[in-house]
Amino acid sequence: xxxxxxxxxxxxxxxxxxxxxxxxxxxxxxxxxxxxxxxxxxxxxxxxxxxxxxxxxxxxxxxxxxxxxxxxxxxxxxxxx
Amino acid sequence: xxxxxxxxxxxxxxxxxxxxxxxxxxxxxxxxxxxxxxxxxxxxxxxxxxxxxxxxxxxxxxxxxxxxxxxxxxxxxxxxxxxxxxxxxxxxxxxxxxxxxxxxxxxxxxxxxxxxxxxxxxxxxxxxxxxxxxxxxxxxxxxxxxxxxxxxxxxxxxxxxxxxxxxxxxxxxxxxxxxxxxxxxxxxxxxxxxxxxxxxxxxxxxxxxxxxxxxxxxxxxxxxxxxxxxxxxxxxxxxxxxxxxxxxxxxxxxxxxxxxxxxxxxxxxxxxxxxxxxxxxxxxxxxxxxxxxxxxxxxxxxxxxxxxxxxxxxxxxxxxxxxxxxxxxxxxxxxxxxxxxxxxxxxxxxxxxxxxxxxxxxxxxxxxxxxxxxxxxxxxxx
Numbered sequence: 001x002x003x004x005x006x007x008x009x010x011x012x013x014x015x016x017x018x019x020x021x022x023x024x025x026x027x028x029x030x031x032x033x034x035x036x037x038x039x040x041x042x043x044x045x046x047x048x049x050x051x052x053x054x055x056x057x058x059x060x061x062x063x064x065x066x067x068x069x070x071x072x073x074x075x076x077x078x079x080x081x
Numbered sequence: 082x083x084x085x086x087x088x089x090x091x092x093x094x095x096x097x098x099x100x101x102x103x104x105x106x107x108x109x110x111x112x113x114x115x116x117x118x119x120x121x122x123x124x125x126x127x128x129x130x131x132x133x134x135x136x137x138x139x140x141x142x143x144x145x146x147x148x149x150x151x152x153x154x155x156x157x158x159x160x161x162x163x164x165x166x167x168x169x170x171x172x173x174x175x176x177x178x179x180x181x182x183x184x185x186x187x188x189x190x191x192x193x194x195x196x197x198x199x200x201x202x203x204x205x206x207x208x209x210x211x212x213x214x215x216x217x218x219x220x221x222x223x224x225x226x227x228x229x230x231x232x233x234x235x236x237x238x239x240x241x242x243x244x245x246x247x248x249x250x251x252x253x254x255x256x257x258x259x260x261x262x263x264x265x266x267x268x269x270x271x272x273x274x275x276x277x278x279x280x281x282x283x284x285x286x287x288x289x290x291x292x293x294x295x296x297x298x299x300x301x302x303x304x305x306x307x308x309x310x311x312x313x314x315x316x317x318x319x320x321x322x323x324x325x326x327x328x329x330x331x332x333x334x335x336x337x338x339x340x341x342x343x344x345x346x347x348x349x350x351x352x353x354x355x356x357x358x359x360x361x362x363x364x365x366x367x368x369x370x371x372x373x374x375x376x377x378x379x380x381x382x383x384x385x386x387x388x389x390x391x392x393x394x395x396x397x398x399x400x401x402x403x404x405x406x407x408x409x410x411x412x413x414x415x416x417x418x419x420x421x422x423x424x425x426x427x428x429x430x431x432x433x434x435x436x437x438x439x440x441x442x443x444x445x446x447x448x449x450x451x452x453x454x455x456x457x458x459x460x461x462x463x
Contacts, residue, residue, distance in 0.1 A: 017222065017223070036446075036447060038228070040218075040229065047182065050182075051182065
């Protein structure tokens with residue numbers, strides 16, 4: 001599991017949910033300000049990360065993740081070995 | 082006569098279903114995924130309903146304990162029904178969202194996945210709104226441009242059915258959600274109920290535009306603006322009160338899921354209590370029984386008209402494909418109706434009509450800003 005792989009999964013999910021070109025999403029992209037993602041979008045993203053990588057994210061942790069890069073950091077730091 | 086007996090033999094059973102099946106020759110080749118678990122009368126009853134629908138030309142994939150489908154598969158035309166053995170049921174789970182994710186082999190998840198993977202084009206779930214909503218959201222996903230899916234129910238009001246939404250998908254809502262619910266309800270009324278230009282009302286505590294919660298007042302203003310643009314396809318009649326749910330002043334009534342669910346359960350409770358009281362009165366004496374016998378022919382027609390099974394159940398709108406959730410207490414006729422309505426909704430492009438109407442009115446959830454703006458942010462690798 002590399003940083004690039006996790007990033008591609010997140011971008012693919014967001015692109016599909018929000019009808020955005022994956023190439024237009026980068027590590028600095030902010031979920032709410034740049035993509036206008038709502039709470040349901042973020043909830044389904046968290047589910048996707050949990051299902052794909054086995055990470056468990058509390059509501060408090062989720063609230064601190066505001067960009068694509070931060071989401072990638074979280075997965076890399078918390079995915080089971 | 083029980084509902085079960087009326088399912089295939091009753092004159093108004095199959096005949097009414099066949100009438101709906103005689104649609105134009107634009108009927109698409111649609112497959113309906115049916116979760117057979119969770120019904121009160123068991124998977125075999127759902128499968129029996131599927132056999133009825135198959136007899137009217139609908140193709141299906143049934144998900145559930147396959148050993149209980151046997152008779153239905155034998156009754157159905159060859160090739161109309163594919164059976165997938167999926168005995169795990171999460172219909173009664175107290176936490177449907179967790180259950181859906183923890184049980185990927187459950188019948189509802191497999192059925193929803195079949196729709197997500199385009200092996201089927203509509204979902205019918207016999208066993209529980211919560212599981213259907215969770216499985217639909219996680220697998221079929223929200224339709225693009227939609228804020229929130231909604232659960233719509235067609236109230237069987239004599240003479241003019243009324244579509245009420247949301248009846249429980251969203252306990253909390255924002256004005257833009259209600260705005261989109263109006264368009265979803267209109268598309269349903271036009272597609273499945275044949276209402277050309279539906280009259281839409283917002284459920285409130287008074288008819289005046291300024292009455293109601295801030296949510297209702299804002300939703301009213303938004304819808305007024307959309308209708309003023311002339312592209313809405315419906316007539317906004319304004320606020321309606323609780324009593325108007327069954328008065329026929331509106332074809333589509335919009336509200337948040339909490340209010341809609343409370344209204345629905347209130348109506349169900351009142352009607353059950355009334356029916357019980359009428360039945361008790363009719364059995365209270367010999368004269369009353371005779372009077373009941375005299376009334377029976379007249380009441381039979383009314384009973385058919387207000388039978389919830391006739392409407393097929395609740396409609397899950399706003400996902401990428403249509404979902405229909407028949408009441409768990411239905412008999413085979415009701416399940417057949419749900420399956421046929423699901424097929425009809427897809428054939429007549431209920432989802433596409435909704436999207437087009439929202440687009441014309443400028444009410445789609447806005448896509449993200451232009452990619453150029455995102456790409457220009459430092460650190461982005463577009």
